[in-house]
Amino acid sequence: MRNLFCPTCRAKNNEEYRAVLKKRQVRFYLFILTGLATEGLALLLDLCAWRSFTDYQWGYLLGLGVGLILGGVVGVIRIRRRMADEEMLKECRLRETDERELEIGSLALRAAARFLLAALYVLLVVAGVFEKEELMRVCFGLIALFLFSYVVSRKYYGSKI
Numbered sequence: 001m002r003n004l005f006c007p008t009c010r011a012k013n014n015e016e017y018r019a020v021l022k023k024r025q026v027r028f029y030l031f032i033l034t035g036l037a038t039e040g041l042a043l044l045l046d047l048c049a050w051r052s053f054t055d056y057q058w059g060y061l062l063g064l065g066v067g068l069i070l071g072g073v074v075g076v077i078r079i080r081r082r083m084a085d086e087e088m089l090k091e092c093r094l095r096e097t098d099e100r101e102l103e104i105g106s107l108a109l110r111a112a113a114r115f116l117l118a119a120l121y122v123l124l125v126v127a128g129v130f131e132k133e134e135l136m137r138v139c140f141g142l143i144a145l146f147l148f149s150y151v152v153s154r155k156y157y158g159s160k161i
Helices: 014-047 055-084 086-097 099-129 133-160
Strands: none
Touching (some): 014 055, 014 086, 086 099
């Protein structure tokens, strides 16, 4: 999951890697804030009596929030442990900057993207067969969003590199 949420690490020494980890730590704090915001949104919607939530909806929203909070806390703890131990810091840096690992991460992301598109396409076809118009629109929108974001990202990074 490191390659999915964190950019490629090209640190040449432990101090550069420590700076990379500090930036990653900020991302995990954002996970925690997003989880807290989800919890707060659920509470706000319930207090405003805009609509009443079922137990399932409460569990769903609270579970999403708690999952993000716990994931963020675990990430922060792991990063702090790495930064405190020089030997572990060096080992993790060498493992992360290994060209083989970078290629594996790139191939895994491409495979996951292809699988996601294929699954969305199958769901789109099934929704069409069973005349689920709303699901068709959501699937089509997600496919279009994915392809659009790929084109924009490709152009952006093509101009930066």
